[in-house]
Amino acid sequence: MSSFISNKRNAASLFLSSALAGGWYTATSALLSGQSEEFVPVVGAIVLAGITPLVMPLARSRTEAENHSMAQRLRAFDSHAIVNIVDTKGLLEEVNDRFIALTGYTREQLIGKPVSMLYDDAFKELAAEIRACLKRGDTWQGETPLRCANGRMIYTQITVMPMYDEQGNWTGSISARTDVTRANELLAERDTAETLYELRDDIWIVDAETRVFSYMNRSAMRRTGWSDKAYTAKTLDDLSDESGNDAILNACEELASSGEVITQLDTELLGKHFQVTIKMLQIGRAPGRFLIMLHDISDIIDEERMKSEFISMVSHELRSPLTSIKGSMGLLLSRAAGELPSKARALLEISHRNADRLVLIINDILDLEKIANGRLEFNLEDTDIVSLLRETGDANASLEQRFGVRIQIENLNTPIWLNTDPNRVIQVLTNLLSNAAKFSKPGDRILVRAEDDPNELRISVTDKGQGIPMAEQHKVFQRFADLSNSNRAAKGGTGLGLSVCKAIVENLGGKIGFDSREGFGTTFYFTLPKKTSQMGAKETAPLLREAS
């Protein structure tokens, strides 16, 4: 951060200071080489070094001893400060050796070049402010970054003073700087250390070889009950013994032997659930250390569990009254209570159909919730997809009656074996068939086809319905997607079916998609990876949390 200090001085003082500062560089060089015994205009430089009160009386009564003393002070100043002179156009006129050494440029690369080459673009606004200050005859002090020849930025505490000729004309400025980069870095390191200490996550640093703790932040000390003196006598093994959890210890060992840099795991420790990140720290030849960060996710897990329990509870509580409603209506429609007037029957059928729809919605919500939590089961087994397609077609024969359509399973004679979850495939296929029937015209044909590929099987359901408008195709797999021509309520859809299908297919390792032309129909398809278990044994599919 830069600070700005501006002090208006009187004209005489300004003239003296700037004139002396102007001759500083050559005079300093001469004094340091011991070649000059003459009066040298050194006061400007001394002003920059902040020792003006010491120097002013000397200007009038100079002796050889005094000049020698002055030379020593200037030598100290020159070896400490980074000095440059800039003309009124902003071009570098002079730089001292310290400037060269620190920035890495040669004198030739600097002299005559704009001083702005040393600054970042972000500094331009401040540079204009400094320039305006100098023009007013003010001195500017603050902190500025400086770009070195290798591109590295260093930070300098700087005093910039305007320079004038004998007639009082502004001739440029002289700057004296101190490198404060390291000081800033130390401050930043201190801030980082303080932040780490106060962090809500637990931070440990453990020696990779001895497993002894070398650092714990406040949160970690509080959780383990080990103070800063106690943890330095403890190892990861002690923690394993006390918590009964070896997961972190094992992960550290695996990380060290694998040559990897970072690893993550979820584990329980001291009664809480943690997301643990372990990073191997290896600086030069120093002994390796593990930086272990523990993020407490107990609350998140509890919230997920409560949400899950709530959804299950709501689902169950809805099912009981729905069982009564649907059961009563079913009995009435079956004439268990006698013949009904035709209008009453029609109204009852509407109620019954919508009760069915409510059941489907509850089932879909439950499925989506289970998928989101990775709790939807997939039971893989070697399955003949050809038979499965036929069975699903037969099981959905009621769609043909209800919507007046014809479901045609493409004539496949050879079994196609896949290791998949047949019940979930039936669920997807039933959903696609139901959609196709709802959006077909009476008399239309719905074609179910399986295309065998070396890597995957592609199953498609094609209808000749109204198709999906191009502008709405991106919404098809969204939950409760509001498609303008879907008329979901009238068709009995839940608005969730395709979301469920997508999640199931992706969990089974496949993809789902569609091709649709408005007015011509739609083909929904999904793929399943071609794999069979060697012994026909069941396998567990990877459950992808983000599938939902």
Add this chain to the structure above:
Amino acid sequence: MIKLLHVEDDADIREIALMALELSGDFDVVQCETGEAALNQVQNYTPDVILLDMMMPGMTGRQTLEKMREMDSLRDVPAIFMTARAQHNEIEELRELGAADVISKPFDPISLADQVKTAMQAG
């Protein structure tokens, strides 16, 4: 007549199940509101088939069946669970417990009698 013991805490569902089963004319139905009441009932009554709700206050359907299986007279009586949609592993667990079938709620009252008969044959 098939002697059927139906255990269900929801009075409306009990009534619908009773009507549905009586429609077929093949069942003699005895109903209980809780698992505890069912265990009392079977002290002097041996059904041919048991229809059990899963989630009930007090003893669950599963606990009720476990207790019934400890009784010699009920060890081999087919039991059918009625439950909100159970996952595959839950259904497998119930089958291992001796369930002849698992009927999802809401059930179809028209086909309930046939489902029970089929499960009895399979069991």
